[in-house]
Amino acid sequence: MPAARDVDEPVLSVDDLVVEVDTPYGRARPVDEVSFEVARGETVAIVGESGCGKTMTALAVLGLLPKPGARVAGGRIRFVGRDLLGLSGRELRRIRGSAMSMIFQEPVSALNPVFTIGQQISDVLRAHDPALTRPAARRRAVELLADVGVPGASSRVDEYPNQWSGGMCQRALIAMAIANRPELLIADEPTTALDVTIQAQVLEVLRAAQRTAGAATLLITHDLGVVAEMADRVVVMYGGRVVETASAEEIFSAPRHPYTLGLLTSLPRVDTDLRRLLPIPGQPPQLGRIPVGCSFHPRCHLRRNRARCVDEDPALAAIRSPGRRTACHFHDEMRDEVTNVAAELGADVTTAVRGG
Numbered sequence: 001m002p003a004a005r006d007v008d009e010p011v012l013s014v015d016d017l018v019v020e021v022d023t024p025y026g027r028a029r030p031v032d033e034v035s036f037e038v039a040r041g042e043t044v045a046i047v048g049e050s051g052c053g054k055t056m057t058a059l060a061v062l063g064l065l066p067k068p069g070a071r072v073a074g075g076r077i078r079f080v081g082r083d084l085l086g087l088s089g090r091e092l093r094r095i096r097g098s099a100m101s102m103i104f105q106e107p108v109s110a111l112n113p114v115f116t117i118g119q120q121i122s123d124v125l126r127a128h129d130p131a132l133t134r135p136a137a138r139r140r141a142v143e144l145l146a147d148v149g150v151p152g153a154s155s156r157v158d159e160y161p162n163q164w165s166g167g168m169c170q171r172a173l174i175a176m177a178i179a180n181r182p183e184l185l186i187a188d189e190p191t192t193a194l195d196v197t198i199q200a201q202v203l204e205v206l207r208a209a210q211r212t213a214g215a216a217t218l219l220i221t222h223d224l225g226v227v228a229e230m231a232d233r234v235v236v237m238y239g240g241r242v243v244e245t246a247s248a249e250e251i252f253s254a255p256r257h258p259y260t261l262g263l264l265t266s267l268p269r270v271d272t273d274l275r276r277l278l279p280i281p282g283q284p285p286q287l288g289r290i291p292v293g294c295s296f297h298p299r300c301h302l303r304r305n306r307a308r309c310v311d312e313d314p315a316l317a318a319i320r321s322p323g324r325r326t327a328c329h330f331h332d333e334m335r336d337e338v339t340n341v342a343a344e345l346g347a348d349v350t351t352a353v354r355g356g
Contacts, residue, residue, distance in 0.1 A: 010037040011080055011184050011216035012061065018074035019053075019060050025288035030056045032240040033075070035316075038184065043210070043217040045231035045248070047224065047263065049284050053240040054220045058186050061218070062102055063092040080183060098128040101177035101215075103206075105189035107169035111161040117145070117172050118157035124179050144175040147212060148205045167198035174205055178213045185215040191226055203229050224267050228252060233323070236260050239285050239295035242316055246324040256319060256326040256334045258302045265341055278345055294329070302330055302337055 019031035031053045038044045046054045059065050060072055063084065077084040079100065084092070096102075104110040112120060121144060122137035132140075138157065145153035148171040161169055170190065177185055190206060191199040203226065210217050219230055227234060227248060234251045236244040236259065244257040255261045262280035282299040285291060291298055297309040308329050316327040328334070 009081060010039050010078075012038040012218065013078040014057070014061065014075070015078075016075040017057065017060060017077060018072070019056055019065065019070060020073040021070045021287070023288040025286075028288035028290075029073075030070075030240050030287055031060060034237070034240075034242055035075075036235045036242070036245065038216045038218055040183075040216055041214065042232050043219055043230050044233045044235060045219040045221060045227045046235045046237060047221060047227055048237040048259075049222060051284050051287070052237040054222075054237055055188055057237075058102065058188055058218065058220050062096055062100060062186065063087075063089070064096075094128075097124055097182075098180040099182055100184045100186070101180070101182040102186040102188060103170075103173050103177045103190050105192045107173050108161060108164075108166055110173055111169055113161050116158050116160055117164070118142070121145070121157075121172070121176050121179060124176050128180050140179070141175075144179055145172065147178075148172075148175045148209060149201070150175075165198075167194055167202060170194065170198075170202050171205055174202075174209050178209045178215070181213045182215050184218065185210060185213065186218045186220070188220040189222070190219070191221075191223065199226075206230070224252075224263060236263070239290050240287075241295065241327070242325075243296065243327045244325065245316075246321070246326075250321065250324060254335070255338065256324070256331045257296075257328045258300045258334070258337065259296050261334070261338060261341065262299070262301075265345065278341065294327075301341075302328070302333060306330075 014037070015035050017031055017034045018029055020027055020029055034053070034057055036044060046057060048054055056065070061077055061084070065071065072085060079095070118138055118141045121141035122134065125137045125140055126132050142153045142157050145157060150156055150168065150171055164172065187206060191202055194202060207230070219226070221227060231248040234246060234248050235242055236251070236257065238259050244251070244255070244260050251260060252264070255264060265278035266280060280299055285295060293310045293312055294300070294314050297303050300309065303309045312329065314327045314329045316325045318325050319331060
């Protein structure tokens with residue numbers, strides 16, 4: 001008989017996760033000592049530019065790192081108390097698609113073009129419940145498609161992915177992800193390549209699906225608008241490392257890392273009259289060529305030629321409110337930096353998008 005589960009235990013706990021890959025420049029770490037937790041019913045967003053390590057982190061959690069070439073080199077991943085890194089491939093396959101599910105980006109290419117939508121949802125159901133008959137699985141597929149807002153689900157269940165739009169395919173992926181009522185739902189760029197109207201619909205479907213499944217949600221995105229709509233807490237990544245973590249309200253109202261502020265000032269807004277956007281100068285570091293010291297210092301306004309930024313790697317340290325951390329030597333100066341940037345742009349760039 002399994003031991004009683006602690007209701008306060010996080011659904012997912014990632015501690016000092018290190019992923020290594022081989023590059024032309026030698027061995028590199030696209031994920032470098034990353035730590036975070038996701039509680040029951042909570043949505044945690046991992047944000048950052050392309051190449052910061054967001055998706056690689058999610059793939060490591062699921063045991064889907066590309067092989068050969070990528071491997072977990074350190075740390076711990078625990079899912080409802082189980083050490084995922086200690087499980088066999090067979091045990092991981094038993095968990096994936098049932099207790100843990102992932103909604104992949106680019107929904108059209110994530111679906112198999114030679115099978116109907118209904119067949120693909122039925123296969124997910126029957127893979128984890130062999131006793132389920134095909135007719136019963138098909139009926140359940142229709143119910144799931146209706147749950148995610150597919151009109152005429154009973155007739156459209158037998159259509160192929162090429163007959164569906166990108167937004168409708170995304171709904172099908174969400175239906176597949178929640179089919180077995182997972183405890184953890186991972187959504188990787190769930191609104192990529194969708195127009196604004198469809199994005200809003202998909203996010204509402206994802207919220208409803210999360211409530212239906214009662215799942216903890218790990219949201220991987222570069223879109224701060226999506227973060228504002230969905231997230232309870234935010235993990236900001238840069239160069240494979242966590243540089244700030246806080247509640248979503250704190251991230252938007254009072255960022256304490258220059259990179260987080262840079263993401264905010266480069267975001268087009270409809271709720272305030274920005275004179276212009278303020279992009280982050282330069283480019284993210286190449287894998288295997290992370291700068292010495294603070295990895296963000298070549299692009300940082302707050303650096304001001306201070307040697308400490310170039311020479312010393314800042315630790316991810318706790319600041320003020322519980323659960324809030326930042327990796328910046330001069331985070332105490334961020335309040336004035338936010339004020340200065342707002343004056344330069346002619347608007348309050350940190351008014352929380354959510355609710356406002």
